[in-house]
Amino acid sequence: xxxxxxxxxxxxxxxxxxxxxxxxxxxxxxxxxxxxxxxxxxxxxxxxxxxxxxxxxxxxxxxxxxxxxxxxxxxxxxxxxxxxxxxxxxxxxxxxxxxxxxxxxxxxxxxxxxxxxxxxxxxxxxxxxxxxxxxxxxxxxxxxxxxxxxxxxxxxxxxxxxxxxxxxxxxxxxxxxxxxxxxxxxxxxxxxxxxxxxxxxxxxxxxxxxxxxxxxxxxxxxxxxxxxxxxxxxxxxxxxxxxxxxxxxxxxxxxxxxxxxxxxxxxxxxxxxxxxxxxxxxxxxxxxxxxxxxxxxxxxxxxxxxxxxxxxxxxxxxxxxxxxxxxxxxxxxxxxxxxxxxxxxxxxxxxxxxxxxxxxxxxxxxxxxxxxxxxxxxxxxxxxxxxxxxxxxxxxxxxxxxxxxxxxxxxxxxxxxxxxxxxxxxxxxxxxxxxxxxxxxxxxxxxxxxxxxxxxxxxxxxxxxxxxxxxxxxxxxxxxxxxxxxxxxxxxxxxxxxxxxxxxxxxxxxxxxxx
Numbered sequence: 001x002x003x004x005x006x007x008x009x010x011x012x013x014x015x016x017x018x019x020x021x022x023x024x025x026x027x028x029x030x031x032x033x034x035x036x037x038x039x040x041x042x043x044x045x046x047x048x049x050x051x052x053x054x055x056x057x058x059x060x061x062x063x064x065x066x067x068x069x070x071x072x073x074x075x076x077x078x079x080x081x082x083x084x085x086x087x088x089x090x091x092x093x094x095x096x097x098x099x100x101x102x103x104x105x106x107x108x109x110x111x112x113x114x115x116x117x118x119x120x121x122x123x124x125x126x127x128x129x130x131x132x133x134x135x136x137x138x139x140x141x142x143x144x145x146x147x148x149x150x151x152x153x154x155x156x157x158x159x160x161x162x163x164x165x166x167x168x169x170x171x172x173x174x175x176x177x178x179x180x181x182x183x184x185x186x187x188x189x190x191x192x193x194x195x196x197x198x199x200x201x202x203x204x205x206x207x208x209x210x211x212x213x214x215x216x217x218x219x220x221x222x223x224x225x226x227x228x229x230x231x232x233x234x235x236x237x238x239x240x241x242x243x244x245x246x247x248x249x250x251x252x253x254x255x256x257x258x259x260x261x262x263x264x265x266x267x268x269x270x271x272x273x274x275x276x277x278x279x280x281x282x283x284x285x286x287x288x289x290x291x292x293x294x295x296x297x298x299x300x301x302x303x304x305x306x307x308x309x310x311x312x313x314x315x316x317x318x319x320x321x322x323x324x325x326x327x328x329x330x331x332x333x334x335x336x337x338x339x340x341x342x343x344x345x346x347x348x349x350x351x352x353x354x355x356x357x358x359x360x361x362x363x364x365x366x367x368x369x370x371x372x373x374x375x376x377x378x379x380x381x382x383x384x385x386x387x388x389x390x391x392x393x394x395x396x397x398x399x400x401x402x403x404x405x406x407x408x409x410x411x412x413x414x415x416x417x418x419x420x421x422x423x424x425x426x427x428x429x430x431x432x433x434x435x436x437x438x439x440x441x442x443x444x445x446x447x448x449x450x451x452x453x454x455x456x457x458x459x460x461x462x463x464x465x466x467x468x469x470x471x472x473x474x475x476x477x478x479x480x481x482x483x484x485x486x487x488x489x490x491x492x493x494x495x496x497x498x499x500x501x502x503x504x505x506x507x508x509x510x511x512x513x514x515x
Contacts, residue, residue, distance in 0.1 A: 139152075
């Protein structure tokens with residue numbers, strides 16, 4: 001018995017020595033044998049990744065074991081893509097984006113108001129991918145000028161959006177104070193900055209844009225601006241609209257993000273690009289984004305497509321540049337929708353990328369040094385009515401801009417594999433680490449996003465660079481991308497072997513720390 005007791009003591013001693021080492025190699029999920037990309041550290045090597053809970057626990061060249069093994073041999077393993085321009089905040093929209101490698105979709109250009117109501121609703125329902133929003137300046141302005149209570153519901157926004165009063169009136173000092181109060185409340189509730197839809201209210205005061213940007217700067221929060229003008233002609237040109245964002249950023253010190261540089265520049269990117277780069281070199285805090293399409297999308301009654309000479313200002317557009325539900329419009333249909341249904345979503349073909357000159361202009365925006373990629377994707381509707389939150393897959397006849405389904409597959413397939421315009425490391429920087437870096441100073445949560453590093457959030461996408469591509473078209477947009485094998489959100493597998501799991505909602509809110 002004494003000898004047996006001695007043996008037990010020795011076993012206990014050995015277990016006490018080796019138990020930590022054994023535990024350190026035992027993970028919930030192990031991603032094995034993939035080509036791991038981490039732009040911040042420059043890692044581009046075969047590695048194994050161990051995930052414990054919602055975090056990355058190890059990145060190693062050594063063998064590891066786990067409860068769940070994902071064999072990524074021959075595949076790319078990257079941090080999940082971060083979309084800073086995701087209008088589609090519904091469950092089906094999030095699922096479509098997950099199938100395109102997105103693990104975080106943020107509504108920053110427009111934003112929401114009230115912010116707390118948005119986070120509460122999405123929290124109750126659950127979301128497949130991470131979510132968050134800025135504070136909606138347009139809603140604050142609508143509420144103040146129309147003397148109504150703001151709502152984060154899209155129905156409220158679009159019902160009031162078409163009212164010309166908020167689009168043109170110069171705010172009094174009292175109104176400007178009211179707008180500032182609503183925006184401050186939104187930041188207090190976790191808003192990720194201030195979203196400025198200046199292009200939809202081009203008649204608003206320059207002082208207002210400056211003063212609200214200054215408010216954001218004093219709160220150490222960024223702004224996200226849809227530039228004031230869409231025009232090739234002066235005055236009130238796209239160039240002037242971009243110059244306004246730069247001057248306000250220089251004057252206030254705010255971190256200013258220019259959304260969809262490609263569509264807002266039209267064919268003037270040749271002169272707008274060097275202006276932005278020069279400002280950045282001088283220390284002005286300007287960042288940009290673009291999407292890899294030659295067509296945008298908005299309400300057909302938007303101010304930029306009204307007025308006596310809007311066609312000349314946009315480079316000679318006609319009704320044929322617009323399509324609704326996959327059909328190009330006639331002049332008669334265009335006029336009817338503008339008058340009777342101005343909120344109708346339409347796709348605007350501002351560049352013909354089948355032509356080399358137009359394609360080169362798109363590339364200048366997409367490949368802007370230091371720029372990132374945002375989808376500007378929206379919700380999905382059938383016959384003009386949003387599909388229900390439980391609908392999956394998205395019906396074949398559902399309509400939206402194809403960028404809501406294929407932005408990232410298109411970007412990787414074209415700019416990395418086909419044209420080799422970017423290295424894979426640089427490309428992942430533009431769709432994952434880059435957005436996290438832009439936001440992390442004001443949103444500390446983002447310091448754990450966009451990285452494959454120990455301690456980072458386990459938001460991971462595993463894809464085949466040889467096959468990754470978009471399938472969504474303007475005629476049939478409701479088609480998921482291909483080549484994305486697995487998508488992990490906060491340590492939970494959302495897409496497995498190319499199939500989305502509808503029984504999990506691992507998305508978490510992204511908010512600023514109240515300051």
